Amino acid sequence: MDSLPDQSTVERMARIHKVWQWLAILIVSILFAGALEFAALPAALLIGPMLAAIVAGTNGATVRVPRPLFGSAQAVVGCLVAGSISAGIFPVFYKEWPLFLGAVVATVAASSLLGWLISRWRILPGTTAVWGSSPGAATAMVLMAGAFGADQRLVAFMQYLRVIFVSMTAALIARMWVDTSGIEIPAVVWFPPIQPAAFAATLGVALVGSLLGKVLRLPSPVFLGTFIFGAAVHLGLGVTMQLPHWLLALSYTLVGWSIGLNFTRPILRHATRALPQIIGSIVVLIAFCGGLGFIISRLLGIDPLTAYLATSPGGVDSVAIIAAAAQHVDISFVMALQSARFLVVLLVGPSVAKLVAKSVKQ
Template sequence: MESPAPAPPPQRLETWHVAIQWMALLVVSMLFAGALEIASLPAALLIGPMLAAIVAGTNGATVRVPPLGFAAGQAVVGCLIAGSISPAIFATFLDDWPLFTGVVLATLSASSFLGWFISRFKGLPGTTAVWGSAPGGATAMVLMAGAFGADQRLVAFMQYLRVIMVSIAAALIARLWVDTSGVEYAPAVWFPSIDWTAFGATVAIAVFGGYLGRLARLPSPYFLGAVILGSILHLGFGVPLQLPQWLLAISYVLIGWAIGLNFTSGILRHAVRALPQIVGSILALMAFCGGLAMLISYELGIDPLTAYLATSPGGLDSVAIIAAASNDVDLSFVMALQSARLLFVLAFGPSLARLVSRWVRD
């Protein structure tokens, strides 16, 4: 009796037509993003497409996001960061600047130490470990990391895993102080009426900010160029910005695809091997920030939930949603500390990454 013929090897995606690869990537991205939305996890429109792209990239997909698309996505996120910084945040910061500065520096020191610890034990390269551990806007950290020699794929893996863990923990802890079961969040308006002045200003800032960033040879020029120009015009001259949900969604998808499609099976195996160190560092940073929150609450009489949300290491947008669900939380304090930390990381992150990398080599 003849033995059955061996099963043919699974067909890899490089044998598929380019149009079919894009179609499959889009469908799987929608499924992943939808599942994350149903689970109420943050950054679904970015993490879902990135996970779909990782699956595609590790299975031989040949499609890639055009450089112009990736640049445009970065510039739009830069406008988002610029528009989220309000003058009221600076007023709150000035009222409590010693406290804010101390908390931010302590958090950056702790995250840098954890990055050093991971890289010292050969979990990840030094620069990658530092940017992956940096507590700031996850998307901003990923975009900055690539300009300073870090592996964007592994940084994204670390950052978005922390976003999910921190956001879930913040939501659970919030329930200890706030009953959010009856809170109904306003549904996202995907196609709002366009304020052509604000929308035109946003597009102009994205285009010219990215161009000026390249001209000035900034690291991550499209992102930082839009952040700097947008902040100057928005804060200094009161220029309004409008970022419709559909534009943000497109930008998130392009960034997620651009990062995920560069994953290979080897990179994915390396990330999984480093998972215990990554999860351990995230839990350690969460515990450290929780300790800072207890200290702030005890010393200054700030309610525990406000202190915890203000020091929570990441997931700024989801933290803002949780904070807004309670009238007892000082939202301006939360956003001021979160924004201050993001600005500190943007300003000093490159220097910290280079310093820690030298320590690891030495």
């Protein structure tokens, strides 16, 4: 009679099995991200690994991203968001603040109403639809949603689907006004020279911000703590942070894996069943924001493309690239409105989600 393997042998076999799982996920992530990059789709470095992890998770993968690594990735994203806010947007916002505020409030109200309807009709559970419908700040909303009891997987599904729809729509509309065929996209420098002071500032902001977030017991403490502290030192003290592309790619990959590996077949089936309603809500939000852009264009006398890009609901990085490619677009106006909405969504998102949750339960 054969003897059973001892405990050390079983543990060693389990470790080997996990190594093969990670290797398979890594290879598929590279293939997916490369295909998305080739198709010029937004957020490829995040969506590709997330799709690979969903495939692995729904096929029984047992590996998970360690919490310290996931926390580190959240801190890097917090630094990225904090560093993306420019002090130059404030004069532009101050000049037309009533219109900006009205457009931001209208967009947030429309997205919240759509989220409330999806929740009310029991298409998605709890406040998931509210977080998933929030315009802009896709990665931030996904990271914060889990801290408020929403299903992070379905929020990610909604947010990144909207990012793709919005970015592709904005690119198509921009092409109607601007010929971008001759514009070369600058090559990505994966390993730029490290700037000691700026890179050290990034690490310091990530570490101190994470600790502050935990001490203050903020929801999603690592992300929010880093974002708040990073924005304060960036805008208040003029501290510059360096985020090399390799570090961003690694962080996006870890976030994508963390979300995707938690998908199961029942969750994926549920998301697929809700797909028509989710796409419908995205189309309605895009149309609503397009209407706001038309009104702003008429009121201020600015060109329609500038107004549309400024009100486009999400995909800030993609919108910035499109705006920069169009020479007659007022990029400062576009980024001022996009950044204002981003900040409002970050500040009021949790309160709106709680309010909607209460109304759905009644």
